Amino acid sequence: GQNIDQPTEMTATEGAIVQINCTYQTSGFNGLFWYQQHAGEAPTFLSYNVLDGLEEKGRFSSFLSRSKGYSYLLLKELQMKDSASYLCAVSGGGFKTIFGAGTRLFVKA
Amino acid sequence: NAGVMQNPRHLVRRRGQEARLRCSPMKGHSHVYWYRQLPEEGLKFMVYLQKENIIDESGMPKERFSAEFPKEGPSILRIQQVVRGDSAAYFCASSERTGGSETQYFGPGTRLLVL
Numbered sequence: 001g002q003n004i005d006q007p008t009e010m011t012a013t014e015g016a017i018v019q020i021n022c023t024y025q026t027s028g029f030n031g032l033f034w035y036q037q038h039a040g041e042a043p044t045f046l047s048y049n050v051l052d053g054l055e056e057k058g059r060f061s062s063f064l065s066r067s068k069g070y071s072y073l074l075l076k077e078l079q080m081k082d083s084a085s086y087l088c089a090v091s092g093g094g095f096k097t098i099f100g101a102g103t104r105l106f107v108k109a
Numbered sequence: 110n111a112g113v114m115q116n117p118r119h120l121v122r123r124r125g126q127e128a129r130l131r132c133s134p135m136k137g138h139s140h141v142y143w144y145r146q147l148p149e150e151g152l153k154f155m156v157y158l159q160k161e162n163i164i165d166e167s168g169m170p171k172e173r174f175s176a177e178f179p180k181e182g183p184s185i186l187r188i189q190q191v192v193r194g195d196s197a198a199y200f201c202a203s204s205e206r207t208g209g210s211e212t213q214y215f216g217p218g219t220r221l222l223v224l
Binding site: 004033035041042043044045048087089095096097098099100101102 | 168
């Protein structure tokens with residue numbers, strides 16, 4: 001079957017660093033996406049990992065280990081506006097992109 | 110450069126009515142995907158279309174739901190004889206190419222409420 005797991009909720013403090021984990025089991029693998037979704041809004045693209053390793057983009061970094069079926073999204077210097085849901089999604093076999101249920105991040109002052 | 114457009118943003122229907130959701134992809138994008146999102150849940154793939162063709166509809170219920178992407182005009186997701194369980198946010202996404210690795214850009218969604 002196809003399964004993507006990520007924590008339901010996380011809380012962190014403004015200015016801190018938070019790591020959101022994602023594990024996946026899919027029938028195929030082309031790459032892994034991270035999207036950010038604020039409440040009531042559309043998901044917006046954050047990152048796409050194809051190869052193992054860490055990709056850094058400003059305050060956000062994403063890591064992938066294909067052998068372990070594991071990824072994480074690292075957010076540094078947290079800001080209040082980072083409070084949102086973070087969706088892990090795997091582009092697997094065929095044309096589908098399978099989304100996890102998302103991790104709701106609460107950033108407190 | 111307009112992004113993905115969806116309308117209406119909110120739609121209220123009574124049980125048994127029809128709902129039509131429209132999606133205009135980003136300029137230059139010919140691949141459209143529809144997803145459904147229930148409260149507190151992730152996005153569930155419904156259907157993938159290219160111009161005039163349904164490529165993958167494995168996530169779409171067999172009855173009452175249909176989708177099209179005509180040569181001219183927006184993609185349409187049609188739900189006939191709506192039931193309360195159809196209440197959800199429906200997101201459309203588009204990409205320039207396919208192959209699984211293409212980034213999908215999402216529209217603002219249509220929130221359907223069935224009374």
